[in-house]
Amino acid sequence: MPKNVLFIMCDQLRWDYLSCTGHPHLHTPHIDRLAERGVLFDRTYVQSPICGPSRMSFYTGRYASSHGSTWNNIPLKVGEMTLGDHLRPLGVRTALCGKTHMTADVEGMRRLGLAPDSTIGALVSECGFEPYEREDGLHPDGPRYARNEAYDAFMKDRGWPDENPWQTVANSAEDDDGNILSGWFMDNADKPARAADEETETPYITSRAMDFIREAGDTPWCLHLSYIKPHWPYIVPAPYHDMYGPETHLDPVRSEAERADPHPVYGAFMEERVSRAFCDDGTRTRVLTAYMGLIKQIDDQIGRLMGFLDDQGITDDTMIVFTSDHGDYLGDHWMGEKELFHDASARIPLIVVDPRPEADATRGVKSSALVEAIDVVPTILNYFGGEDVPHIIEGKSLQPILHGQVDSLREFAISEYDYSMRNVRKRLGVSVQDAKLTMLFDGRWKYTFAEGFRPMLFDLETHPDEFVDLGGDPACADELTRLEKLFFGWSRRTSQRTTRSDAWIAARDPSLGEAKAGILIGYRNEAELHEVLPETKPQSKDTGKVS
Structure with a gap:
């Protein structure tokens, strides 16, 4: 029986900022080695280009409109099946080291009498994972965020008495006069963090993952190792802070034509503060220096972790999934952050290393199949011998591609975004109910249905840089009709009848x-x-x- 799965997720890692996906200056040999050992799925798209709903789709195998957690801090409702719920009946210990961005459905738990500190309550509160150590980052001094007390204690043992070392040490720099320079300010991004490399989040949570693996012993396990970087605050410790100067930075992918007459929703996002910040070349340069350093630090820790698996003698028993929850515009398309559907934001790296002999023929393959983030859950479930449950899990197992049986699984990929929580909605005068976007990509045409507005349309074969929006072009009317029909068919799927399968009904x-x-x-x-x-x-x- 297959024994283990190491499910590694970075936060805000773009698909093209690895050497195995084409970056000419940012060398990531350890992640590249994973691609050599497995399959690199080169056209993978998230189900929503923002942390919370993307992760809830990763953990449930369901679209955002199915599980209902449509934006950050909107709870995943009690009763949604997660990866852990599918694996525990198979005897698999399913645990977390790192970030989930999960917001618990406290009201639903209270209604059902589930105490948060009970065994079941803790699982429901943590996306179905045993919280070996949850570390979401985002620990400013305000009352909204809970701090990681284990990390605080670790830093105190290292000689940092700060009340909030995540904020003032790991994510701040210091000038010559001893003044603290917050990593929240992008002007400080090219300065070294006060913390030493081994004191920052990426090495720390890697060490905790190793602790879990040692403790798990012979019990089959699925460990979600979820890094909180290269997500902002953009700051990194020495020696990574100055490894990648301007000569290694790629030019922003943007055109003045994009600003001439943009789609109203796109234009409103270009006006956001973070987008304007990334239009400043000096700011972008400082951020890229840190962003690339953070990725290099992650790659070094992946190398450390793979060496640990070798030392433990479990490499050949462990499936490895490496991915990201979404990308980062970094100034491309006059944008900062993520949230829309250009490849910089919605396309992610995905590498799957299946150690079984059946996957030998595909090692080192770069697959062009259209893949969705929700495909990870059924892939892991199949690896442990679990049965398909398509009435619950909407993703498709990648096992047939990994084992060389097929080249592709779907005709199109879907991503959804609810912008009702953003200032963009108010700026556009859109109601909460109508502030939603849905992207459908068929491998060439990227179509976005925008409630209340004309659609967006990009032909990635003719314009791979996604500069030319054809959504209002009469010459594309037939293509728009075809894509709208595909979207309408997808939107009419049965997604809420999760208690009985189609097969159960058909057998009656x-x-x-x-x-x-x-x-x-x-x-x-x-x-x-x-x-x-x-x-x-x-x-x-x-x-x-x-x-």
């Missing part, structure tokens, strides 16, 4: 089942019943009873 004979239960609807007399169910005919002329 409704008329016979009701009659056998004594529910006799539509029969005119007993003779008709006996024609349908001969076994109900009287067995004795004396009593007239039916069996």
